[in-house]
Amino acid sequence: MSIPKALTVAGSDSGGGAGIQADIKTFQELGVFGMSAITAITVQNTLGVQGVYPLPAAAAAEQMDAVGTDLGVDAVKTGMLFSADIIEAVAGRIADFGWRNVVVDPVMVAKGGARLLQQDAVDALKNKLLPLAAVVTPNIPEAEVLAGMAIRSMEERCEAAYRIAAYGPAMVVIKGGHDESSDKAVDLTFDGESFSTLEGSRIDTRHTHGTGCTFSAAIAAELAKGNPVNEAVRTAREFIQAAIENSLGIGGGSGPTNHWAFRSQKEGAAR
Ligand SMILES: Nc1ncnc2c1ncn2[C@@H]1O[C@H](COP(=O)(O)OP(=O)(O)OP(=O)(O)O)[C@@H](O)[C@H]1O
């Protein structure tokens, strides 16, 4: 039996709800062997980010080499990359290994406002990493930065997706978690030809820490299993909906989602 394997290239969240920790949990829940290349250590809990300790770019590149030359990588996702140097090293390795199932979550700012990407790294993200992406998953503020425009409506979201697609990713997903104007959470997808939406009911909760990390990790896990990109995004949407609906209510602030809820629901339905 061939074992699907996914690699996350991202930052560590000591609180366990976002970053590397969310990614590995998500891979495991979806039946995929998880591996990591850590780019930065964050000091973080549900109350916010108290510290950021980036690693040298070589550390990310060498971890990717170690994993890529030995275990093999069926899909890779990137999260917090912090600097232009790290982005260039990571993009270089993805290109050298020829990895195709690449999910780029263009993490810029944590929900509490702490910067997880230096301002001068945005050009490297757009020009070095996006051309290698099968899927890029900005939230609305990240899409505004990548597209260089304000997003106040679904029409503007479509225009932003069109502009982001011009950097080369095969699919753009602009997530709707930040658009509180509707009782639905609506994610927009654009594959270079057509637009589509994925919807879930909007859950009234503050426990949404790491939703973006979890969503993109679920896409990568599904791609690692060989599923087509449309299906991968649909499953990821169901995974994050279950995780938010059944959030754990731990910590004093914006708590983590429930990474095992999707599997529990499936197992319950099968019984
Ligand atoms: N309150 C909510 N109810 C239902 N779905 C939500 C809610 N908030 C976010 N989502 C979904 O979660 C996924 C992540 O979206 P979001 O816009 O929150 O990402 P993000 O801001 O990058 O997250 P983070 O920065 O915490 O990692 C999307 O599929 C979105 O629709």
Ligand SMILES: Cc1ncc(CO)c(N)n1
């Ligand atoms: C390490 C890390 N990556 C990404 C995010 C965005 O949710 C976060 N809060 N922390």
